[in-house]
Amino acid sequence: MLNSxxxxxxxxxxxxxxxxxxxEDEYMMTYNDxxxxxxxxxxxxxxxDYHQDDGKIENPQIKxxxxxxxxNIEADLLYVGNNHTDPKNVPNYLNH
Structure with missing residues (x-):
């Protein structure tokens, strides 16, 4: 799903x-509607994480x-004062 x-x-x-x-179909299948x-x-x-982006998420919204x-997902990303984080593995439910 992340590549879509x-x-x-x-x-x-x-x-x-x-x-x-x-x-829509990928989201609904992954998150059970x-x-x-x-x-x-x-x-x-x-x-x-997948894109190794260290932005801090604030004010997420979904429609x-x-x-x-x-x-459609919207959020603010903040970078000032963030620490670098190590990449994580993508869970299997997002890898289809």
Whole structure:
């Protein structure tokens, strides 16, 4: 699923705004049709780990775009004062 996600970032004054678009069918299969901020946080964390991105996630939001058949996730990313983290393994449920 991580390879199917479209990403867009916008640089703001002291942070980045991150937008992820996840294919609806892949999201629903992975998260049993449950659209929640908890799952959005999981995807954001796994996505950033996968790309070895040390951004700190704040204000995650999730919306189901039924017309576009996608799940849209939005969050702020902060980098100031962050520590470098070691890469983690991607869980199997996100590797299909």
């Amino acid at each position: 996600i479209s990403e867009r970032r916008i640089k703001l004054k002291d942070k980045y705004k991150l937008y992820l678009e996840v294919p 449950e659209i929640s901020v908890k799952n959005a946080r999981d995807i954001l964390g796994q996505f950033l 189901h775009d039924k017309n576009n058949h996608s799940i």
